[in-house]
Amino acid sequence: MTVKFTILGFLYRKNLHGYDIITEFNELSHHQWPLNPGQVYSTLERLERDGLVTSLGENEKGRIHYQITQAGREALFDWISSPVKRPLLRDELYMKFLLAESKGLEGIEELLQSQKELILQQILLLTDFKKTIDHKHFKKIIYGGLLHLEADLKWLEYIKDE
Incomplete structure (x- = not known):
């Protein structure tokens, strides 16, 4: 699983902050995949640096909301529509x-x-x-x-x- 594209997927329909992403991820995966909060926040910073999301500023609780950009939407589409190569014999x-x-x-x-x-x-x-x-x-x-x-x-x- 790629955290980068998972975050872009959560931002596809609505703007969220890191805590919302973590909460929605846990609900979607029924708590079956551990998601490191530090990884979410560092990935959001990289996504913003790479122009795939935009920061919308802090809310009253000091949480930064993010919005997916057009480049982020295109990257997400490329990822979601590409087949997943699985290791055939490496186990x-x-x-x-x-x-x-x-x-x-x-x-x-x-x-x-x-x-x-x-x-x-x-x-x-x-x-x-x-x-x-x-x-x-x-x-x-x-x-x-x-x-x-x-x-x-x-x-x-x-x-x-x-």
């Missing part, structure tokens, strides 16, 4: 497997079993979490996470059977 689990198998390291059976248990636990957690969420868009995110976990389980079964 810590894959490296552990490769090392253990190719170098004859001990512990591969324990790794595969504990990884399977962890995935099953994560599936249960996400399934339970999905039941508590009314937000239809976030349910789609949870479903995507469940599909990734199921794919990992299938891979572990493949490894075990080979």
Whole structure:
């Protein structure tokens, strides 16, 4: 996740200050992604320096409101409309497997079993979490996470059977 474009996305429809951005982010992500407040404020400063947002001055509480600029809108559009390249083979689990198998390291059976248990636990957690969420868009995110976990389980079964 890129904080820069997340902030631009929040500023797309309305002017906000840093605290509002943090609050809206936490609500949107259902508190599932930690967002460092210091990173938000430093990113807002860089966005202003780069001409992607404009400061509208301080309110009565001393909070600076920001507005997205046309350049910011264009950058946001370019980011949102571009595909996300995912690492295909670069994964810590894959490296552990490769090392253990190719170098004859001990512990591969324990790794595969504990990884399977962890995935099953994560599936249960996400399934339970999905039941508590009314937000239809976030349910789609949870479903995507469940599909990734199921794919990992299938891979572990493949490894075990080979």
